[in-house]
Amino acid sequence: MNAAPDRVPGPSRPGGRSARVQAAVHRAATELVCELGAxxxxxxxxxxxxxxxxxxxxxxxxxxxxxxxxxxLVRHDTDRPPEPTGALDEDLAGYAAWALADFSRPGGIAFFRAEVAPDPDDRRAGLARCLDRCAVRIDALLAKAAERGRVVPTRQQVIDRIIAPLYFRVVFSIPHTDEAYARALAADLLDHPDFRPGRAATG
Amino acid sequence: MNAAPDRVPGPSRPGGRSARVQAAVHRAATELVCELGAxxxxxxxxxxxxxxxxxxxxxxxxxxxxxxxxxxLVRHDTDRPPEPTGALDEDLAGYAAWALADFSRPGGIAFFRAEVAPDPDDRRAGLARCLDRCAVRIDALLAKAAERGRVVPTRQQVIDRIIAPLYFRVVFSIPHTDEAYARALAADLLDHPDFRPGRAATG
Known part of the structure; x- marks a missing residue:
């Protein structure tokens, strides 16, 4: 349950009427966003x-x-990217594929925007929450690979080289933006002498 | 004058009432987009x-x-990126700085979106026009450097590595997105053995 407790009327028992109402309303909102635009x-x-x-x-x-x-919020909590394993190349490619799937599903961009700016008068709060959540996941993935001795890119490089081009391509409906493309963006970022496997982390 | 002739009432003489009305309305629209959001x-x-x-x-x-x-449309026609000189590194950095300034100025993103989707029922038409215009400029820049024997990135690499991250950073108000950052994105794209100056074009 993501609604604040003081905003939830009726029974709070999971599976109760309140949960059914939430599910029906979320489903209806998703369908209408896809059919009409947000x-x-x-x-x-x-x-x-x-x-x-x-x-x-x-x-x-x-x-x-x-x-x-x-x-x-509910989508973000229930549909998570794959757990990082510490194998940087596959973890990053899997994360890229997941991000593309997340943007591409019906209403994906609309909900991403809504998450970033849930309230037009409080844009910074939504923005900070969203970036924090993205950052936590990217940081966890990079930290796991770094533990294994890999030199890893920065969070900002992951955003600029993977997240941003996928977002742009989905927003502007650029053809051939598929899972292979997403994985190639990840591979391309790691195709640099600094990030070659076996290179020991320094500093 | 960008309005179709059959939609322009009154005198068509440049500097006439019609042009003054257009200028006043464009300025008012820009101000209101900045103050209220599109x-x-x-x-x-x-x-x-x-x-x-x-x-x-x-x-x-x-x-x-x-x-x-x-x-x-009028903004796009009057505020053009610097003319490419054939010096790839500076041309690309200059283009990146211009694109950032274009997105960043008041209402920049709103107008970029409007250009891409001027009519919600005809999104593809606006999209195609916008990408065509961007593509023409990027292609001209790359062609000029290629004429001089440089191996150049593809149009798609310029979009993924420069345009998309700048767009994403402006849309989500990511701090420290300044001219130096834009130029660094261009330099980073060319920081690859394939694109080093002096390397002869092949094929």
Missing amino acids: DRVTMPAVAARAGVNPTTVYRRWGTVAGLLADVA | DRVTMPAVAARAGVNPTTVYRRWGTVAGLLADVA
């Missing part, structure tokens, strides 16, 4: 699609932006 | 800020999306 989704339309009273949706989520941010 | 700009607000009758604005530009796309 800009055209309204709270009454989500309520109608979910078969839920609009008052319930307004009371629990407040605004469309708040609802999409909640969907994004 | 999602909150309305045609009546633009008209009021520009001191123009709302009917004129609706008749000439139709929708906010159409107006922002027109502003983007």
Whole structure:
């Protein structure tokens, strides 16, 4: 459950009515974002699609932006990238493939944006949360490989060389942006004398 | 004048009333995008800020999306990247610095998006136009250096390694995204044995 406790009406028992309402509303919001685009989704339309009273949706989520941010949070918590193993090349390629799949699935970019800016008046807060979460995962992956003695790229290099081009390519629907492309971006980043396997970490 | 001739009322003489209206409306739209964000700009607000009758604005530009796309087109035609000289390192660094300045100026990202998708129902058309225009400029820069015998990166490498990270960093307000950073992205792309100066082009 991602909603703050004081915003959850009804029973808090997992699997209860509250959880069913959340699941139905999240599913309806996702479908409508895919069908109409995030800009055209309204709270009454989500309520109608979910078969839920609009008052319930307004009371629990407040605004469309708040609802999409909640969907994004739940997605982010339930759909995680592969656990890093310490094998840098495969971990980074797997992370790139996962990030592309995350952006590419229905509504992916809309939810990524919503997560970054759940509230237009509090953009920095959402941004900081999102970057923190991305950073934690990238850092964990790099730390695991570094423990094994690999010289690893920086978090910023992973963002510039893998995340940013995948984001740009999905946003602008550039053809041939597939899993092989994502993995190649990871391989390309590591195709540098500094990162060759067997090179001992220094400093 | 970027508006289609059949949509321009009044005199077509450059410097005439029509041009003054266009300039005032474009300036008002830019200011409001910066102050409110593109999602909150309305045609009546633009008209009021520009001191123009709302009917004129609706008749000439139709929708906010159409107006922002027109502003983007004019910006794109009047604010061009530096002419390539054939010196690859400086040309690419200069292009990167220009692209960052273009994204970073007030409303830059909003107008870039509007240009890519001037009409939500015709996203592909705007996208194709924008990528074509970017591609033409990048290709010209690379061709000029290739004429001088340099082995040059591909257009796609320039997009993935320079344009995409700058776009991502501006969209998500990542700190320290300045001209030096943009130039370093260009230098980093060319920091590969394939692209060292003096290496003869093959094939």
